[in-house]
C-alpha cells in the first residue's frame with residue numbers, strides 16, 4: 001500500500017509545481033500573495049513550491065512592488081536562462097534551427113537551404129537530418145549554450161506526423177515525397193542528433209501548421225480564443241484547428257489538411273496527386289506557377305523574393321483578385337465546418353499576401369459562408385511573423401516542461 005501513497009504525494013507535488021510554474025510563465029512576474037488566489041493553493045504550499053523552484057534555479061526574483069502600508073512584496077518570474085529550447089522548421093526549401101531561452105527569446109539561428117531536388121518533391125530525409133544536426137551544433141556554439149541545458153527540441157515538418165507507433169514519430173509528407181519516413185528514429189540513430197546533446201533529450205515532432213498554431217494560440221493572434229483555425233500559407237497550405245481550446249487531431253493526427261480540400265473538381269493538378277486542391281491555387285508555389293503560365297517572370301532566386309516581385313507587378317492584379325476569391329472560399333469552408341470565433345492567417349506567404357488581400361478575402365469569405373457563423377468569426381493576420389513555426393516548435397518541449405513542473409527529462 002505504501003507505493004501508491006508515495007506516488008500520490010509525488011503527483012500532488014508535481015501538480016503544484018506545474019500550476020505555479022505555468023502561472024508565473026504566462027502571467028508573471030507575480031508576488032507570492034498574488035499566486036495564492038490565482039492557483040487556489042494555500043500560502044504555505046505557495047511558499048514551499050516557490051522555495052523549491054528557486055532552489056532549482058527555475059524561478060528568480062524580479063524586483064518588488066509596494067503593498068498597502070505593508071512590506072514591499074517580492075515579484076517572481078520564471079528564470080529565462082534556466083534552460084534552453086530548440087525550435088526547428090523543416091520547410092520545403094530550407095531547414096531553420098533556432099535556439100531560445102526559456103522565455104522564447106531568440107539566442108541564435110541557422111538557416112540552411114535544402115538541396116535543389118527537395119524543391120521538386122524529392123526531399124531526402126537524410127538531408128533533413130544532416131541539416132538539423134549541423135544546425136543544432138551551430139546554434140549551441142554560437143550562443144555559447146551548455147548542451148546539457150537543452151530542455152527539448154521541437155520540430156515542425158511539412159507533413160502528417162503519426163506518433164502512435166512504438167518506433168517514434170513517422171512523417172507522411174505526400175507533397176515532398178515522404179512515405180512513412182521514420183524521422184524520429186533517424187534523428188535518434190548514432191549518426192543523428194549531435195553527440196553533445198543528451199541521447200534522451202526530449203524530441204517533439206509535429207506538422208508545421210500545428211506548431212504555428214501553438215505559437216499563435218499561446219502568444220499571438222489566437223490568444224484567448226477557444227475555437228479557432230490558424231491557417232499557414234507558405235509554399236503549401238495547412239491549418240491547425242483548435243476545438244474547445246485543444247488542437248483537433250482526428251484519428252491519426254492528419255486533421256487540418258485544409259490545403260488539400262477540393263476547391264475545383266477536376267481543377268489544377270496538386271502536388272499531392274489530386275486535382276483542384278486549395279493549395280494548387282493559393283500556395284506560394286502554385287501562385288508563382290500560375291503567374292508564369294500567364295507570362296510572368298521574376299529574378300529572385302527564392303520563393304519569398306519571387307512572391308514579392310509578383311505583388312509589385314502591375315500585371316498581376318487579376319491573378320491576385322482570383323487568389324483572394326479562392327482563399328475566401330477556402331476560409332468560408334472553415335467557417336461552415338468548424339464555427340471558429342477566429343481565423344488567423346499566417347505563414348510567410350500568408351503574411352506577405354495579407355496586407356494586400358485581406359479585405360477582399362473577408363468579402364469573398366462572407367459571400368461563400370453561412371451568414372450566422374460568419375458573423376461570429378473574425379479573420380485576421382498572424383501576429384508572430386514568418387518565423388512563428390520555429391517558435392511554435394519550441395513551445396512543444398516548453399509545454400511538457402511546464403506540465404511536469406519543470407522536469408528536465410521524462411516525467412515518469
Ligand SMILES: [Zn+2]
Pocket residue numbers: 259260261270271272273274277279280
Ligand atoms: Zn492536394
